[in-house]
Amino acid sequence: MASALALAGLASGQVTGAERWPSRPITVVSSGPAGSAPDTRARELFTHIGMTLGQPIVVENMSGAGGIIAMEQVRRASPDGHHFIFTHIGAVVINPSLMRALPTTRCAISIRCR
Secondary structure, eight states: HHHHHHHHHHHEEEOOTTOSSSOOOOOEESSSOTTTTHHHHHHHHHHHHHHHHSSSSSEEEEGGGGGGHHHHHHSSSSSOOEEEEEEEEEIIIIHHHHHOSSSSOOGGOOOOOO
16 A cells, blocks of 8 residues: 555655755855856856756855865765866866875765765
8 A cells, every 4th residue: 555655656756755956055166266267167057057957056166276175175065965066177087196195085075985
């Protein structure tokens, strides 16, 4: 009986107990300085995504240290699916291969690793 009710709920498109995502504004941390080409592109892109999702998306600039500052900011954010990073390949691939001790690793920002 309970499984039949659950299937009926799924068929109707309603999921019980699940929170609709996004339930609040989304934060995107950009590793580029304000006014730079990556910042402009991030704001343009996420304005459209925010309108599609029906939630505002806030783009925060955290430039410096080759993207490490921005990566660390996102790593420290709560893992609630409302924090993202918009960065360059250097912060994700090149920095870990050049520097031994980084506060942020690829695994540290991956949802699968938490």
